[in-house]
Amino acid sequence: MDDLIVGTPLWILAIVLFVALMAAMEAGRWLRRRLARNPDGEAAEHDYIFNGVLGLLALLIAFTFGLALDRYDARRELVVDEANAIGTAEMRVRLLDSQDGPRLAGLLRTYADTRLRYGEASAAAKPPLRAASQALRARIESETITALRPIATTPLAAMITPAVNEALDIGVTREATHASRIPTMVLGVLAVYALISAGVLGSALDAAGRRGRGMSTLLFLLLTLAITVILDLDRPQEGAIRISQQPLRDLVAGFVSTPRPSVETPQPSPATPALPAAGGSSRP
Incomplete structure (x- = not known):
């Protein structure tokens, strides 16, 4: 179910949801006609029920929107934190000799x-x-341990170790946060409740003797838009709402503009020419 929701384009999900809401409204209208026993005085009762159902739907949408927005903010902050951590670690490891x-x-x-x-x-x-990324993290960790082992008790090692560790840990946290999405059960309950609300609306309109086609269509469009925004927030790099990677982009651009660190190899010193002996002459 998760793969179906994530893999399906948002515009398809929006169309399916809107059509399902319209169909649910017509189903509610038809069901009310089939089951109604005493239609007199039902309009006020249906309005009361519909208002309560719509209020609960609004609360459920607000709750789900809050979940999606919290995850979006967490992902955005982790991009900044990771860029800062990698930049700090890169600067500190350059203090190592050799x-x-x-x-x-x-x-x-x-x-x-x-x-x-x-x-x-x-x-x-x-x-x-x-x-x-996992392979690079394992290599960086191994190379850092090898480089710091001879100077493990020095202040330089105490400064480099937490910086590198933080840069690697934030990467793991960011991947876990990216994989954390709104539970499918929550989205399923939201969709089912929206369809039930549409059915109740159809029943209420039929009880009042009104078609209400225009206003109900507008209501379902707004409801579809709200749920689509929730799904879009839950897709970090797809759809219209995306998480900016500018902090990492600026970091990489700064690395490119700075000469890449190169491993220096000692060059042999030129041979010193022999000096003539004191008091001697270079002439034969």
Whole structure:
């Protein structure tokens, strides 16, 4: 069910929902005609029931919208946190001497580019980039331990270790938050309740002797729009509402404009020419 909701384009879901609401209204109208025993005085009763059902539907939509918005805000904040953490870690590992600093800095720059591509990718393209991120995290962790082991008790190691660890941990947290979506049960209850509300509306309109086609269509359009926005918020990089990757994009652009750290190899010093002996002459 989750794959069906995530994999189906939003515009198709919106059309299906709108048509289902219109059909539910007509079904409610037809059912009321079949089951009504004493139609006199039913209009006020139906209006009362419809107002209560519509109020509960509004509360359910507000609750679901709050869930989607909280997840959207959390994903957006994690993009900023990850960009800051990777930038801090890259700056600190460059303080290492010899070959370790440039090598770790290069790995972190590659990791930042991978995380940017992960954030910009669609849901179908994320699994390979998630696997690449996991491989890079394992390599960075191994390389950091190897580089810091000889200086494990120094202040420099105490400064580098938490920075690298935070950069890697935020990546894991971001992936978990991205996979966390509104429970399917909540969306299912919302859809079923919306259809029931449409049926109650059809019954209430029929009891009052009104068609109400125009106003009911407008109501269902607004209801479809609200539910579509909820689904859009739950899709970080698809649809109209997307999470900006600008912090990571700026970080990668800054890395590109800065010369990439290179591992320096010691160059042999030129041979010193022999000096003539004191008091000697260079002439034969």
